[in-house]
Amino acid sequence: MPDPMSEAPHDRPVTLDRRDGPYGEIVLRRRPADDGGDGGDIHEIIANGTFLMDTSDGRSERLLIDAAQAALAPDRRDGLPSVLIGGLGVGFSLAHAADDERWGRIVVVEREQAVIDWHHEGPLARISGAALGDPRTVILHTDLVDYIRTETEAAEADDQPIDRYDALCLDIDNGPGWTVTDENAGLYTPGGLAACLARLNPGGVLAVWSAQPSLAFEDALRNVGFTGVRTEEIQVARGVPDVVHLGVRPA
Incomplete structure (x- = not known):
């Protein structure tokens, strides 16, 4: 049996910041890369004890942005379409959008002041620093459900x-059926999805990240008027693939 005292302290996650806010506890932790990588550490965000995301692999967040761009109606791709990103997270989605000259206005809605601080003044600035300095980027400190639905x-x-926007790229939960807080569930109801539809320009795209596919959510998108509904998969090391649910507002 391994001696638990033999584990080196640097192998354990280190809590860098922990805050109690209106939505509960939010924590930023650092841990060493599993494979050693380039010697860099991995940072992860935990909300109310639930793992949200980390900096180990940004494929899902990048696909969220790319899938929305690809699904835009041809006329919406002209003239630098606007994108709203729901959730700043570790910054991969914002950084990827800012790296793409095809996007115009980039608005990020983030309700946790701690997360915004970690990007402006903390270790996550290495991912988002250039994007935050991009003149196209605007950060809104507000709740996405309030902003979209209320x-x-x-x-x-x-x-x-x-x-209105040409794309809504939402990544605030582990999926429509696994929300970080109960209040977020209102975003995935018929009323919430209808509000998403209303926030899009004709030909605009809703893209929703999820930890697992949901046929029921696809049906919900169709029922409120989205067309071209489909699900794209992102392979992960273990378990079912992550997915991005897509729907288009009719032109």
Whole structure:
């Protein structure tokens, strides 16, 4: 039996920051790369005890952005389409969008001040630093559900204009059926998806990251009016593939 005392301290995750906020506990941890890599450490975000994401592999986050760009209606690709990224996370999605000259305005909605701080002043700046300095980038410190659903429904009730995008790339949960907080579930209901549809320009794309595929969610997208609904898979080392659910607002 291995001696637990023989484990080197540097092999254990180290908590760099822990905060209690309006949505519960949010933690940033550092651990050594499993394969040694280039000697860099891996940073991971934990919310209320649930692992959200880490810096070990950004394929899922990059596919979220690329799949949305590819699914845009041809006329929406002209004139630098706008993209809203739901969730700053470890910054892979933002960095990838900013690296792509085909995107125009890039808006990121993040509700956790701690996450924003880790990018501006902490170790995650190595991923997002250049993107945060890009003049196309805007960070909104607000709750995505409020921004998408509550503000949209209020504007429609008062017959007021709303800010629309060519792509919504959402990655705030482990999937429609596995939310970080109960409040997020409202984003995946018919009302929440209808608000997403209203926030898109005609021919615009909704892309939703998930840890597993969901035929029920595909049906929900179709039921509120999305077309071209499909699911793209991202292979992972173990278990079922991660996926991106896609739907298009009819032109």
